[in-house]
Amino acid sequence: MDKPVGTDLEEATSMTLESILELSAKETLSDYVTMIAWSPIGDTLAAASGSGEVRLLKNFVSLSLCQPTGQSIDALAFSFNGKWLAAGGQDGIITLWQMNEDVPKIVDTLECGSWVDRLVWHPTCNHLAFNCGKTVQIWDADLDEAVTNLTGIASPQDIRWSPDGKHLAIAIKSNVHFWSNQDWSVPRYQWELTAPASAIAWSPDGALLACAIHDHSIGVLNWSKAQHLQREPIDENDMPTIMRGFPGKIRQLAWADLPPSADLPPILAAATCELVTMWMQSPEGWDSWVLDLHSDTVLDVAFQPKTGWLASLSEDGWIILWQAALKSAQVLEGAEAGFSCLAWHPTGLHLAAGGQQGELLVWSTGADR
Template structure:
């Protein structure tokens, strides 16, 4: 393993942690960093109010939903932090209003027996999109009503991503990607065809590129030209296994893309020569499958986490700086606080952990 650097980015030990009832399936920060939410495989949903003083997460915690023994698999906050939505195996999407003195359930959307696995909020409006079999529905938290229902047609929806401008919604599944214009939901979507199913999709923060992985371990980076994709996307192959996660950084003129596959973390950068395309560099710090990669907001500091509980921190997306101390258990969620001062991680034993910025690491970019 690499030798640790003296300048740490985060304190090695968690500042605080709590243990929930089961395997933690999802975590989410609100954009203003006030709230951290977590959901479990037993249906438990908790809200942590980071505005409250102290490091005791138990004293900051509000239980939004007690364990139901039915998994909650996705959750997220609206852009303004007022609303929290969650969905899962019971076919219901629940929406909480956080504007009052206490969180209050605003709506429960009953969708029958459809498992809700994907839910993504609009980048500026209080609207969210979620997968519903072969359909995607867009809901408004303000009106508590449907905005539109989109038919993907080819297959069950496997991925959903809003363009950062909020003007387009991209949906992936068998046969490729469809992109609908929010200005006119009835207009035919743009279709980007693939020989197999698009499994994961992430727009870079400026909205210039969309990366997608397929079920046969192909990665495609498409350049967005404003109303359509460039006809010649970049294709990357040769990954050791399933693509588990992507993340982009917005800190450079040329964006960086991190991907995880097997025990490899690869950092991609677009070469100045268009004929070369995107070049990838493997950074080595894991011996187990890496489930998550996450750039600290507006920096090139990268966190990566694996199935053995190892979380590595990298400077400039290439230089190993430190490993965070965690219990030995699969990391099931990893997310930087939007302000970048804390890192949250969760594991298969129900532990939710928070690390804080080290005074040694201030000034690192």
């Protein structure tokens, strides 16, 4: 897997390789940082810990939303308009804060009866999908009522709305089921996998869905074609692409969110062992290369919005910024026992990361300093 040389991707992201990000905020939570999430409105960051703490950084000023409870928070997300923040975890309760006040307030708690580790907001309305016992429930936060309960779905591996919000993909055991928001009675389509999934990710345009599979492979479904077929693919040409040969578990997937002016094919990053493997669609299939500067397990990867810059985070205590997902441009440190999660601000002006000893750090680009 050789890195492509002189590609259009590198040209599309060309810029100086001097210090790109500088530290702009640092806080410490009481335990391992399990989740972080940026609000789409303003400079507000939420972070959660393994002890149940939820903390806000609002314009880089710290505000506690929930003190440690001894039970972890494992799912955390802002709604599309920043009006709501949802958090769920080990205690089986989802807490909903309303964020349009100077001081956020709890307006609802949803009893789920079992550990909540998956929740995701609809991209254009305040509908929240989450695992709830043996169902996946969709909740209308504005109306304070359930939209639907999708039954027979115990312990989904992942839940993701399509970018246009018209479909909900749920990984269940060795299948990915797709529901239409026009008909919740039965799945519209089923993708049968070779083994259980660990994560799914939509491409920014919603044309492709990538799935990390426990047999150390990645499947890519052409949803732009599949959604017009019957409930399962029949023709061999309609079957998903399977990428094999990964050295271990695939922990995270990320699609490049490139501007239309870049005129580039889809690009996918996958975190596996100490590596980041890159895949770019080509007329012959998919070209691949490896980014291999980390010395310990890579836990997370994320592309800066509207650029080809990639951040990879590892237990080795490094976050590496990769220009065009090809060559390293900067190494960020600050988590002595290693990092745990990262997230770009929707504008791309800030990068936040959590550490395994409670560190919460934010770096900012020159444009925002």
